[in-house]
Amino acid sequence: MIKKYLPHCVLLLTALLLAGCATAPKIATPEQIQTLNKQPMQGNTGQYLCPLTSDGVPTEWIDNAVNAAMGASLGATAGAYAGQKLMENIPFIGGFLGSTAGEALGRQAAISAAGGEEFMRTNSDLSFDNIDDMIVYVYGVYGANPNYQELVSSVSEIYPDYNKRMMAALSSASKEYYTMHPETNQ
Numbered sequence: 665m666i667k668k669y670l671p672h673c674v675l676l677l678t679a680l681l682l683a684g685c686a687t688a689p690k691i692a693t694p695e696q697i698q699t700l701n702k703q704p705m706q707g708n709t710g711q712y713l714c715p716l717t718s719d720g721v722p723t724e725w726i727d728n729a730v731n732a733a734m735g736a737s738l739g740a741t742a743g744a745y746a747g748q749k750l751m752e753n754i755p756f757i758g759g760f761l762g763s764t765a766g767e768a769l770g771r772q773a774a775i776s777a778a779g780g781e782e783f784m785r786t787n788s789d790l791s792f793d794n795i796d797d798m799i800v801y802v803y804g805v806y807g808a809n810p811n812y813q814e815l816v817s818s819v820s821e822i823y824p825d826y827n828k829r830m831m832a833a834l835s836s837a838s839k840e841y842y843t844m845h846p847e848t849n850q
Contacts, residue, residue: 692838694807696848700837702800710791712798713784715819720805722815724787725778729818732777774821795825796833803834
């Protein structure tokens with residue numbers, strides 16, 4: 665009986681995969697995104713510290729975070745697990761609170777791995793008040809670098825919204841770019 669439906673299942677899965685690929689947003693290249701000229705604030709007074717210096721290289725705290733990535737990742741996992749365990753017996757909102765508490769503990773572990781909040785602020789010369797702008801700027805300036813994914817992973821541990829907002833921010837910036845340059849949207 666399985667043999668009878670196997671070709672249909674393969675055809676259906678292929679169609680679903682192709683449909684998913686056809687609807688995925690086209691993300692502009694880092695070079696194209698950079699032309700949008702999203703600029704950080706000079707200094708470290710913004711809500712989000714930029715992981716790049718004004719010279720376009722990773723900050724010292726990002727280097728620390730990358731070097732301690734295993735510890736930060738383990739801290740985030742342990743924090744999330746501990747938070748969930750603490751709150752799982754509270755009806756309805758316990759799971760949400762546990763997840764939130766775990767995320768906060770994981771974020772603190774990542775900040776510690778980077779050198780601490782004061783070290784991060786002291787070693788940052790650029791910042792943002794909007795995480796989407798930071799995502800677009802970092803992608804434009806550093807997205808072609810082979811170490812870009814390491815940087816994104818480290819930043820996402822410190823700022824969990826970074827990873828959550830990344831696709832939406834880059835899709836929006838790409839749409840803006842392709843609207844301004846329709847000839848490149850081939």
